[in-house]
Amino acid sequence: MGELLHVVVPTPAHSTVGEPLSYLGEAxxxxxxxxxxPLGRREVCGVVWDPPPxxxxxxxxxxxxxxxxxxxxxxxxxxxxxxxVAFAAGYYQRSLGEVALAxxxxxxxxxxxxxxxxxxxxxxxxxxxxxxxxPPAPSDEQAQALAAIAAEPGPFxxxxxxGSGKTEVYLRAVQALLARDPQAQALVLxxxxxxxxxxxxxxxxxxxxxxxxxxxxxMTNPQxxxxxxxxxxxxxxIVLGTRMAVFASLPTLGxxxxxxxxxxxxxxxxxxxxxxxxxAVYRGHAEGVKVVLGSATPSLESxxxxxxxxxxxxxxxxxIGAGALPTVRLVNMNHQPRGTLFSPPLLAAIGxxxxxxxxxxxxxxxxxxxxxxxxxxxxxxxxxxHCSAFRVFHKIDRTLRCHHCxxxxxxxRACPQCGNVDVAPLGRGTERLExxxxxxxxxxxxxxxxxxxxxxxxxxSTRLKGALEEQLAQVHAGEVDVLVGTQMVTKGxxxxxxxxxxxxxxxxALYSSDFRxxxxxxxxxxQAAGRAGxxxxxxxxxxxxxxxxSPEHPMFAALKKHDYPAFAEQQLQExxxxxxxxxxxxxxxxxxxxxxEIAQAFLQSAADAGPGLDGSxxxxxxxxxxxxxxxxxxxxxAQLLLESGSRPALQAFLAAWQPVLQGLRVRGxxxxxxxxxxxxx
Ligand code: ADP
Ligand code: ZN
Ligand code: ZN
Numbered sequence: 001m002g003e004l005l006h007v008v009v010p011t012p013a014h015s016t017v018g019e020p021l022s023y024l025g026e027a028x029x030x031x032x033x034x035x036x037x038p039l040g041r042r043e044v045c046g047v048v049w050d051p052p053p054x055x056x057x058x059x060x061x062x063x064x065x066x067x068x069x070x071x072x073x074x075x076x077x078x079x080x081x082x083x084x085v086a087f088a089a090g091y092y093q094r095s096l097g098e099v100a101l102a103x104x105x106x107x108x109x110x111x112x113x114x115x116x117x118x119x120x121x122x123x124x125x126x127x128x129x130x131x132x133x134x135p136p137a138p139s140d141e142q143a144q145a146l147a148a149i150a151a152e153p154g155p156f157x158x159x160x161x162x163g164s165g166k167t168e169v170y171l172r173a174v175q176a177l178l179a180r181d182p183q184a185q186a187l188v189l190x191x192x193x194x195x196x197x198x199x200x201x202x203x204x205x206x207x208x209x210x211x212x213x214x215x216x217x218x219m220t221n222p223q224x225x226x227x228x229x230x231x232x233x234x235x236x237x238i239v240l241g242t243r244m245a246v247f248a249s250l251p252t253l254g255x256x257x258x259x260x261x262x263x264x265x266x267x268x269x270x271x272x273x274x275x276x277x278x279x280a281v282y283r284g285h286a287e288g289v290k291v292v293l294g295s296a297t298p299s300l301e302s303x304x305x306x307x308x309x310x311x312x313x314x315x316x317x318x319x320i321g322a323g324a325l326p327t328v329r330l331v332n333m334n335h336q337p338r339g340t341l342f343s344p345p346l347l348a349a350i351g352x353x354x355x356x357x358x359x360x361x362x363x364x365x366x367x368x369x370x371x372x373x374x375x376x377x378x379x380x381x382x383x384x385x386h387c388s389a390f391r392v393f394h395k396i397d398r399t400l401r402c403h404h405c406x407x408x409x410x411x412x413r414a415c416p417q418c419g420n421v422d423v424a425p426l427g428r429g430t431e432r433l434e435x436x437x438x439x440x441x442x443x444x445x446x447x448x449x450x451x452x453x454x455x456x457x458x459x460x461s462t463r464l465k466g467a468l469e470e471q472l473a474q475v476h477a478g479e480v481d482v483l484v485g486t487q488m489v490t491k492g493x494x495x496x497x498x499x500x501x502x503x504x505x506x507x508x509a510l511y512s513s514d515f516r517x518x519x520x521x522x523x524x525x526x527q528a529a530g531r532a533g534x535x536x537x538x539x540x541x542x543x544x545x546x547x548x549x550s551p552e553h554p555m556f557a558a559l560k561k562h563d564y565p566a567f568a569e570q571q572l573q574e575x576x577x578x579x580x581x582x583x584x585x586x587x588x589x590x591x592x593x594x595x596x597e598i599a600q601a602f603l604q605s606a607a608d609a610g611p612g613l614d615g616s617x618x619x620x621x622x623x624x625x626x627x628x629x630x631x632x633x634x635x636x637x638a639q640l641l642l643e644s645g646s647r648p649a650l651q652a653f654l655a656a657w658q659p660v661l662q663g664l665r666v667r668g669x670x671x672x673x674x675x676x677x678x679x680x681x
Pocket of ligand 2: 376377379380420
C-alpha cells in the first residue's frame with residue numbers, strides 16, 4: 001500500500017474538472033515536489049499539490065498508477081508559488097495544470113535538471129550582492145520615494161517623468177532590501193525582451209554579474225533552465241525578466257518591481273491570458289512583499305487605484321540634472337500638400353540636428369514599405385487570401401507578407417486581376433520612411449563633413465540573433481544620425497544624443513473604435529518624447545514633433561504640457577460616464593470556427609445559457625460580433641463581451657459559466673477561450 005498523492009499535470013486548457021490527478025507514491029512527498037508521472041501513454045512532469053479539502057472524492061488505490069521518478073535534487077515549489085498559480089488559473093479561467101506547467105522551464109522535464117541543480121548547489125556560497133561602484137547620491141525626489149518605500153506597505157506607483165531616475169530608485173530599493181537581508185531576492189519585470197540587456201547591465205554593474213539572472217522567452221531552453229534553477233535554489237539575488245518571470249520560483253522573495261507598468265506587453269495574448277502586472281500585485285500581497293510599479297504614463301487602472309487610496313503614488317516630476325522635457329511642436333498637416341510624408345519645417349529641424357552632430361528619432365507604428373499594394377487600373381489590392389486583411393508590401397525583398405498569418409508571395413510583375421503593370425504602394429511603413437529620408441537628406445552633412453546616416457530599427461531589421469544589440473550599440477556610439485523605427489525604439493532606451501523625436505503619422509489611433517486607443521497613443525507619444533534630451537546638457541533645445549490632421553484634439557493640449565494627470569483626469573471622466581474600465585470589469589468569450597455563423601452560433605448558445613447562473617444578475621452579456629480582423633489563416637473569429645460593475649460577480653459568473661461552455665457541442669467549432677480583463681476589444 002503506497003501513499004495517495006495529488007499531482008498537477010499538463011492538462012488541456014479547460015479541463016478544470018478532476019484536477020489534480022491522484023497517483024500512488026512509495027513515500028509521502030511534500031506539496032510542491034516535482035515528479036514524473038504517467039499520463040495516458042506518455043510520461044510527463046508534474047507538481048505534487050496540496051490535498052483537496054476533505055481529501056476529495058474517495059479513490060480506489062488499485063486503480064491508481066504509481067508516480068515515476070522524483071526530481072529529488074530540487075526543493076519543492078513553495079506554498080506562495082502554488083497559491084499564485086492556483087489564483088492565476090482560477091482568475092483567468094484556465095486549468096491548474098496548464099498554468100503550473102507553463103510556469104516551469106521546458107527542460108525541467110528532463111532529469112538533467114537535477115544534475116544541474118546539484119552542480120549549482122555544490123558551488124561557492126550563494127551569490128552575495130555588493131555594490132561594485134559608487135552609486136550617485138539620490139536626488140531629493142528619489143530620496144523621498146525611497147523613504148516612502150521603506151516606511152509604508154504599498155503597493156507603490158512610482159509616477160516619474162522619463163529620465164527622472166526611476167531605475168535608480170529600483171536599484172536603491174533592491175540595495176536596501178539586500179542590506180537588510182543578504183539572502184533576499186528581488187523580482188524586476190520589464191515589458192519587452194529588448195529592454196532586458198540594458199537593465200541587466202545596470203543591475204550587474206551595481207551588484208555584480210553573478211547576482212543577476214534573466215528570464216525571458218528570447219533565451220535558449222538551457223539558459224532558461226539555468227536561470228530558473230538559480231532563482232529556485234535562492235542563489236540569484238535579482239531576477240529580471242519579461243511577463244513570464246512573474247511565475248518564477250523565488251523562495252526568499254523580498255521585493256517586486258514592475259517597470260513601465262502601463263505597457264500592454266504585460267498582458268499575455270494567448271493561452272492563459274494573464275496580466276503579469278496584476279499578478280505581481282497579487283503575489284506581493286499574498287507573500288507580504290512590497291511592490292513598486294513604475295511609469296511616466298501609468299495605466300488608468302493604476303492611476304485610479306491611487307485616487308482610491310489602494311496604491312500609494314510617489315511622484316518624481318523632474319528630470320535628473322535639471323534636464324528639460326522636450327518642447328512639443330505640432331504640424332498641421334491640413335496645410336501641407338496632399339501626400340506629404342515629411343513637412344518642410346520638420347525636415348529642416350532634422351537637418352539642423354545632423355549639422356550639430358545630434359541624433360533624431362522618427363517613428364511610425366507600421367513596418368514594411370507600404371501597408372497595401374494596389375492596381376491603378378482596376379480595384380485589385382494586395383488582400384491576403386487567408387485573412388480579412390491586406391498583405392504588406394516589403395520592398396527590400398519584394399514580397400507581399402501577411403502580418404496575421406505569415407502568408408508570403410513575391411510581388412507580382414503585373415496586376416493579377418487585369419494584367420496592368422502599374423501597381424503602386426498605398427500608404428507608408430518604416431521602410432518607405434527610411435527610403436524617403438535618405439533621399440530628402442542627401443545634402444545634409446554631419447559636423448565632420450560626412451553625409452547623414454539613416455538607419456531603421458523594427459521587427460524586420462532585428463530578426464536575426466544579435467542584430468538588435470548591434471543596432472542599439474551603433475545608435476549609442478553615434479554612428480547613426482537619424483533612426484527610423486516602430487514603437488520598439490520609443491520605449492525605455494537611454495539614448496543620450498537624441499534631441500529630436502518625431503511622430504510622423506499617429507492620427508489613426510484618434511479615430512479607433514477601441515476605447516483604449518487614446519490612452520495607448522498618449523503614453524506612446526509621452527514615452528517617445530522621453531527619448532529626447534536625456535542628456536541634460538543638450539536637453540534645452542530638444543523637441544518632440546507631431547504631424548497631425550487634428551491639432552485641436554484635446555490630447556495634444558495635454559501632451560504639449562507633458563501633463564499626464566490632466567490627460568488621465570479627462571479620460572477617466574469619459575470612462576466613468578460610459579461605465580467603462582476601470583469603472584467596470586470586462587471579459588471576452590472568443591470563438592474560432594470554420595464559418596462566422598458557427599462561431600457566432602456557439603457564442604449565442606453561450607449567451608443564452610447565462611441567465612440564472614451565479615452572478616448573472618450583475619453581468620451584462622452583449623451580442624456576438626465578428627472580431628476586428630475577422631478571418632485569420634482561414635479561420636473565422638467572433639467574440640462576445642461581458643461587463644459588470646462588480647469584479648466578484650463577474651468572477652462568480654465565469655466560474656459557473658465555464659463548465660456550461662465545456663458542455664456545449666457545436667459542429668465546426670475549432671476552439672474557444674475566455675479573456676478576463678481584455679486589453680483589446
Ligand atoms: P528613468 O528610468 O526614470 O527614465 P533613469 O533611472 O534611467 O531614469 O535615469 C536617467 C539618467 O539619470 C540615467 O543615466 C541615470 O544614470 C541618471 N541618474 C539617475 N539618478 C541619478 C542621480 N541621483 N544622480 C545622478 N544621475 C542620476
Ligand atoms: Zn488591375
Ligand atoms: Zn493572412
